[in-house]
Amino acid sequence: MSHLVSIDNVDMRYGGASGTLAVSGLTMRVDKGEFAAVVGPSGCGKSTLMKLVTGLHIPQTGVVIVGGQQVTKPVSIVGMAFQNPTMLPWRTTLENILLPLEIVERHRHRLRAHKREYVEKAEQLLEIVGLRGFGSKFPWQLSGGMQQRANLCRALIHEPELLMLDEPFGALDAFTREELWCVIRDLHAAQGVTIILVTHDLREAVFLADTIFVMSARPGRILKEHRVPFERPRDLDVMYQSAFNDMVHALHGEIAKARVVA
Amino acid sequence: MSAMTDTATQAKAAAKPLMARINWVKAAPWLYTLALFALWELLVMALDMPPTILPAPSNVFAAIAKYWSPIWKNSLQTLYTTTMGFAIAVVAGLAIGLFIGWSKTIYAGLYPLMIGFNAIPKVALVPILVIWFGIGTVPAVLTAFLISFFPIVVNVATGLATIEPETEDVLRALGAKKMDIMLKVGIPRSMPYFFGSLKVAITLAFVGSVVSETVASNYGLGNMMSSAQSQFNVPLVFAGLLMLAVEGIAMYALMAWIERRMTGWAHRSTMAQ
Known part of the structure; x- marks a missing residue:
């Protein structure tokens, strides 16, 4: 399998040499057709990750490769959707x-x-x-x-080829959110598009993703990578299985720990 | 007083179907204008004002009828200089607004200059314009332009400067150039600000042209009023003021209509009905 997105040891600092270090030593890979979710404490550089992958920001050190090419300018093979x-x-x-x-x-x-x-x-x-x-x-x-x-x-x-979603369902009520989870799930299955979903909602991440990346507090890096074991196609009922809840619980613990360290 | 009439009409509206059929909101501008004139007439009568100090409206309307030919000619002249100056202001204001809104550096550099320029009373510029262009139509057009282009510039630049960063990110990630973002988002977005500013600008344009005509012209309502004043023909002065008010209201209404036509999407609540 080939990697569609590969990020290697990337540092991104805002506002000159003495500015805030948003991410540091960030390394992650997303395969073609994969559904990846990125979770972490607030302010961990998730939005920076979005901008690095889409080429809106160019990192000071490290390499971002999308679709076989190093990102040095905005990449037009990406679609983006924000909370707004x-x-x-x-x-x-x-x-x-x-x-x-x-x-x-x-x-x-x-x-x-x-x-x-x-x-x-x-x-x-x-x-x-x-x-x-x-x-x-x-x-x-x-x-x-x-x-x-x-x-x-x-x-x-x-x-x-790549869909970047930055908390797209954050402002919606619970029922609408679940409906749209199913929409996204079906789109992913039907179109074979690679998706990176940045979210605060752990249940959303576990329900939708194949792989979940847990980020540390600022400066952000990947603490852990989880494979989500549930079979596709997944039904909303999967959220009431104990294995699902155990996974959400474990993720919750990791993020709580990452917050305390910061 | 109006509150009393309101309650009175409401009481009658319940009783009489004819009163209920009148749209009071639509009729209000006319009724209030009539009330103003009636009040004015009564005041002049009660205080026994001589027409050389405050002429009664009946006196003013008589003057309009009597001097209809010069009033008509001078009104057209003022309308002409005003709309000419205003038209230049629209074109220049839009262009400068887009230019300023284009980049943060240009915005930062030109904004203080613009404010300084706007703070200069435009009547002080008329003598300079007269030295350059002589008296008459040209200084009046230019004064109308100078006084009315500032609100247009500020509004267009504000519309451009307040594009949502997410929208910009979505488009830039697709490879959009600055020009694309301006054409697809910035300019349509600043249009409600632009059309809104036209209403302010057109009334200012009248101020500019009349000031210039009063100081340095042989035509126009400004000139007519100043010569009427020197002959103590006060009813004619008031007739000129009345014509200016009528022209101002008409042009304002035109701008408001254009605004509604062009940017209906910005007036959602009325369109959703």
Whole structure:
């Protein structure tokens, strides 16, 4: 198996030589098609990790390789979704979803001529996340959960090889969150995309991921890597098994310890 | 007084279907304007004011009818200089606003200069404009421009400077250049600020053109009012003020209408109905 993302001994410091060291000696690998979750105490550099992998920040030392190439500028094979859906209010949901295609180099020149084909693809994605027929609505006419679904569509429209999710469900209520876990699970199964999910929610991490990375307090590094043993496809019921709860419990203990050390 | 009439009308509205059918919110601007004129008329009558100090509205309207031809001509002239100056201000303000909002360095460098410039009373610039361009239309247009472009610049620059960092990250990670982010997010985002600022700018533009016409012109409402004043024709002065108010309200309403048309998405609550 080849690694899609490989991070080797990376240091990232903000604001010059005397600035804050956000991550230090960070090393992790994510295989193609894998679903990885990153958990850790707050302020451990999870967002920095996002920015390193997408090429928004270039590390001072160490190497980040994504898709076989060292990252020295933003990598367009990545889709991103944040906790804040950041839909543009002057565009309809469908136009919002098509936005990345107007940016990414290999699509932007084809967009006008092949508009029909792209719109169809966007509508397929909308259907997968359960938003069929909502494309013509404006984002502010949708509920928070629906906006986050549309946000996922936007992150996936340009067929990225890697999907980076930064606490995408943090602001949603428990039931909507569980619904969207299933949406993500099915997307991952159907599209074969590699996903890195940054989250505070340990149950979310264990339910969704193949591998869970536990980060230390600042400066962040990987303390431990867990394989999640549960068979796919996973049902929501898996969360009521004792093995599931034991794993969540163990992760909780590790993060609590990491907090105390800091 | 208005509160009393309100309760009175409410009581009547329940009794009479005709009163209930009138949309009081829509009628209010007209009723209040009429009330103002009535109050003014009564005040002049009660205090027995001579028309050379405070003419009654009936007197002012008579003056409008009597001097209709010069009032009409000068009103058009003022409207012309104002809209010309305003149009230049819109183009220049948008351009400078986009330029300033483009980068933090330009913003930091130009902002204090702009504030300093805006603090200068524009009436003090009119003599300089007269030296450069002579008296008449040109200084009036330029004064209207100079006084009205600042709010446009500030609003456009603010719209650009407040793009959400997450939106920027999402687009930059896709390989977006600064230009892409400006075109796709920055400019559409600053449009509600821009159209909102037009309402402020158009009323300021009237201030600029009238000031310049008063000091240095042979045309326009400003000039007409200052010559009427020197002949103690006070009703004509008030007629000029009234025309200015009417033009100001009309242009403001036009800007408000354009704002609603262009940036409906920013007025969600009314559109969601």
